[in-house]
Amino acid sequence: MDEPLNLVLFSGTDDKLQAAAVLAAGAAALGKPVNIFLQYWALDAFTRAKIDDDHGLAPEAGVEGRAAVDDLAKAGQVSWAETLRQAKELGSVDIQACSLSMDLLHLEPEDLDPLVDGTEGVTAFYLNAGEGQVVFI
Amino acid sequence: MATVPVDLTVDARGLNCPMPIVRTAQAVKGLAAGQTVEVIATDPGSVKDFAAWSKTTGNEIVEQTADGGEFHFVLRKK
Numbered sequence: 001m002d003e004p005l006n007l008v009l010f011s012g013t014d015d016k017l018q019a020a021a022v023l024a025a026g027a028a029a030l031g032k033p034v035n036i037f038l039q040y041w042a043l044d045a046f047t048r049a050k051i052d053d054d055h056g057l058a059p060e061a062g063v064e065g066r067a068a069v070d071d072l073a074k075a076g077q078v079s080w081a082e083t084l085r086q087a088k089e090l091g092s093v094d095i096q097a098c099s100l101s102m103d104l105l106h107l108e109p110e111d112l113d114p115l116v117d118g119t120e121g122v123t124a125f126y127l128n129a130g131e132g133q134v135v136f137i
Numbered sequence: 138m139a140t141v142p143v144d145l146t147v148d149a150r151g152l153n154c155p156m157p158i159v160r161t162a163q164a165v166k167g168l169a170a171g172q173t174v175e176v177i178a179t180d181p182g183s184v185k186d187f188a189a190w191s192k193t194t195g196n197e198i199v200e201q202t203a204d205g206g207e208f209h210f211v212l213r214k215k
Binding site for chain 2: 022025026028029030031072075076077078083086087089090091
């Protein structure tokens with residue numbers, strides 16, 4: 001279990017971020033290190049200004065999907081941001097912003113939520129990924 | 138309920154995957170080797186999840202029962 005799980009988050013909708021947070025927390029519970037690389041709309045969702053917003057759902061969710069997700073939230077499902085906070089408390093979960101996406105979105109480090117540990121380029125991401133799986137969400 | 142002595146109980150009823158495992162892993166961090174934690178969960182995935190977590194982490198499942206949609210585990214810290 002020593003090789004890390006490497007998640008590249010691209011999409012910024014709440015369902016995809018929730019799915020990613022579940023993968024990260026599960027790996028952390030097993031003692032597996034997790035590297036998360038935030039690109040494009042996922043990075044936008046991790047800004048201080050927007051992290052608590054409603055980020056919508058993937059197009060395939062439709063009306064029924066929206067209702068199902070709302071039902072889970074009403075039943076007390078923990079948000080993706082809180083799931084990631086708990087995963088970070090539990091294990092080694094490093095969250096890095098993609099420097100290209102920082103430029104694209106005109107973001108400065110202080111614009112990011114404290115969940116984000118820093119900013120790096122893709123080369124550093126691959127170096128840290130080692131021989132572990134890379135999953136793009 | 139548990140038939141072996143437990144040092145701590147995690148009530149994970151109503152929590153979705155992966156929170157039962159996350160809460161349990163957090164609880165186990167605070168225990169000494171050999172101490173036990175009792176977990177009550179309603180997530181149907183928890184049976185296979187706790188088996189996998191036990192196998193990977195070495196924390197032993199010493200008791201496991203299911204009753205009316207509630208899953209009950211006692212785990213001993215490695």
